[in-house]
Amino acid sequence: MNITYNRFLTFFLFGFFMIIMMSSCQKEVIEISSAQDNETTKLTVNSTLTTLITDTVSNDGSIDNIIDKANCLEIKLPVFVVVNGTGVEINSIEDYQVIEEIFDRFNDDIDKIDIEYPIRVVTNEFAEILIDNENEFKELVNSCKGENEKDDDIECIDFMYPISISVFNTDFDIVDTKTINNDENLFSFLKNLNASTIASIKFPIRLVKADGTIISVNNNQELENAIIQAADSCDEDDDFNFNDDDPDYCNVDFVQQSLERCMWKITTFSNNASFENYSFRFSDDSTFTINQNGTIEGFGDWSVETSNNKNILRLSSTINDFNGDWEILECGDKFLDITKDGSILKIEKNCPDFSVEEVKETLLGCKWGISDFINNGENLSDQYIDYKFDFNNDETFEISDGSNTFPGSWTVERNEFGNVIINIASVFTDVVDEYFVASINNSNILIQSNSGKTIKLKKDCSTGVGDINVDRLNFLVLNCVWKIVDLNKEGNNLTANYTNYRFKFFQDGTFLFYNAFGADYYVGIWKAERTNRVVFLLTSQGLSNEITNFYEVILLEDEKLNLFVDGINGMHEMKLERECI
Template identity: 35%
Template sequence: MKFLKTTLVLFSVLLILSSCRTEEIQIVNPPIENELVANSTVANLMRNTVAKDGSDDNIIDKASCLSIKLPVTVTVNSKEITINDKDGYEEIEDLFDLFDDDVDSIVISYPIEVILSDYTVKTVNSDEELEALAQNCKGENEEDDDIECLDFYYPLKASVFNSNKELILTLTIENDEEMYKLIGDLEDYAAVTIDFPFKVILNGDTYIYINNMQELEEAIAAAKNSCDEDDDNDYNDDDCDGCTTEGVKEIFANCNEWIVEKLYLNEEYLTEEFKMFTFSFRENGSIKIDNNGDISEGTWKVTGEGNDMSFSINIPNYPAFNGTWYLHEVKEGSGVVSVHLLLEGNHLRFKSQCSVVKNELSDILLAEGSVWAVENYKNDGVDKTETFTNYKIYFYPDNVVKAKKDGVVMVGSWEVSSDASILALNFSDAPVNEFNKEWTVASISEMQVVLEANDRRLVIKRID
């Protein structure tokens, strides 16, 4: 069924039933420069951009033009595991990497469902059926046609017009699949326009604004081959061929807060035990470990080059991390950086979200309709969050910030440093003047900003 076809049919019935109320029909001349035309260059580029990417699970299906619908059960080197999410692909790779002198194998438990690039779902009952599907959708270069170096930032708005230039529907597009279906349905509509401006994400870590169709076409065309789409079947091609000590140090200098994404030690998973910990790897070789306000210290050191790099950790209070690990790989993409360490069959992976958000701090604080609140505030280890319960914080483009509680408004100023690593706050009234600091930005997302200043830690969250 075509995208929103049922909605349009119902809308047509309503128009017939209310034909005497023609004053309610909005007649608008669609802006031609923003019209999305079926089979146009920009429409085809957009379709390839939002096509379903199937490269994440190439370690299983060896095909970037389709993906296996999770969960799926596979047997890896005689060990049966169930893959529930993308972390499971890392688990397969970890099992492959345990030994260098064995023959790696993976057996899929059928039947399974696969999702094609057009979001069609098919049932597959054997390796032969899977291979036939893969061969049918692969391009001449054994790669898919999708464009992964640019992503749309949702939600987006689109307007649908009929042949009388009447605005009959306004759409909110929430994800790639909805955009793909809209592009496939363009011939069913007299005209469709996209509401500009909107943001797109380049290479997973840079936002730019698009103001019209011409800019969109140029941006997608320029991004088409601007990054490694990882469409091959070499699951180790993101290992440390290009790693350097300076590069690793720079990553840790730019990313102030890390979590334990995985800790597998002596055949036991310890990730859950450390899930609330945050790690800061400082340039002077020290490590700060924050366990919900309980602070510990340690040291770290990286040496070597390429695939012969050592990563030494010494944390007296948490010996599970201690040792001279082998730096297996560093991954950067979609705003996430991960560092994977190996030691005699043990696995340690740290993860940080720092690539995208540092450039976007102001945009996040100023997001339309955003209201912020204090989620956590500690001063010298003392939890003072309750003091600021029910305060709402508003950021404004003219560097004005307001804190409001029970109808009382307290006005201050805010400023972000040129490299977005510092957020300065300055209020004149108590108690919020306690936040008057040049805060180091430890981590940010669209819903949370974590700030640190000496012995203080302030976490604000978006509540609207």
């Protein structure tokens, strides 16, 4: 009885457990099969989601851009570098700040960093490469995208680990369960995924955005949407400073906008020191001029571009020394350092320091002739050489070539960049524009517009003998000394006899005519007055009548005085120039 009961119990229990086990196994197969038939959970090779995840977990090499300037590479620490001549051992990410502090000590030097080889670098696919020298390193760097250039990696969202992934074969049999603990694990897993393998992430999982927001997703579609939405939602810090705490200097937009404001003076040109103190004026129509002391020496075209992963200033002008692609080494609000073929060119922003009132006062009183006129790189000076501006106190002007006269209006103001601007409006449309005052003195004004016009104006006070002002004549002759540059009497050129002599005129009506390189001198009396014309008397008991006479003033400028007599025996003409020491 007991034996029969025991046997029955044994068979019953065995059958019961077999049913449970079969039911359990069948249930697992059904769940797995059901899961893998659902498109919302599959993770297959070359799918959109797999590509997005790969781009998100690829190695971001921008953290050490201050050293390698390569977003797709990360130098494996420790590494020893020489920064502007100072040796620095980099043992951690925090040490990159030391490099930036050395760079920031001066804003007018060229920052330089040298790496001590060999080094190891990690690619964006987490491959480790040994680099033995600078040439090998540059070749690898050139394979990366440039500064702030769009690349494949997604840096605005990150996975939170650990993550579990189940792997099945095509029969939906479980092959393995992977626990993923970091980006490198996930990248490696996805790269090794093949067409015969199906994977499924165990949801829900969490991700963190660049602003610190944590989100949870429950299936593949939610994950794909989250990555796509976050992909361009932040600054990926792909510039070449550290920690993105510097202004984004030296990118194309910054350099271009900065160059269009003010003049830029050459402070260093290693290839040709004779160009130091020349200035560039860059216009927003992609033309520029090269100036020296208010004189236009050359002109051409310019652009700021990215080429071979480097930002460059491209110049094409009438002066070959400046032409070509200049790599931008360093820049700031007020300076730009560029290099080409081993030459270093440093320029500094040179905004004029004169006032609106100074410009207005200078323009008034005399006429201003056009001595240079360049429009969009074309020299049109010969067409405008006879034109003269006559600016009036009421902000009107006339411009005339002697035959035709055109009215206009003018204003002077300072713009938001600190530049003094002359606005010219006229029916003579050739000169109509808003002009930046590049340089100004008592004799010349250089104005340039962003539309490509460059005009040099030269003061012209010789508008006719009747217009010569005696008070102005007296004021000018009393300042500085005057030398003879041309002397003709009755057909004889006597200039060479008086090359070393100078006039010094005094307030009491006396003058001294002396040898600047000798001891001899003469004293005389001078007087300027208006009768029916402006006359200038020079008389002296000991001085030759080659110098003395009762002259008519036929030309008066700030630096020039021309005296003339039409005598019985012929003309007597003396030309003087002012000499201020």
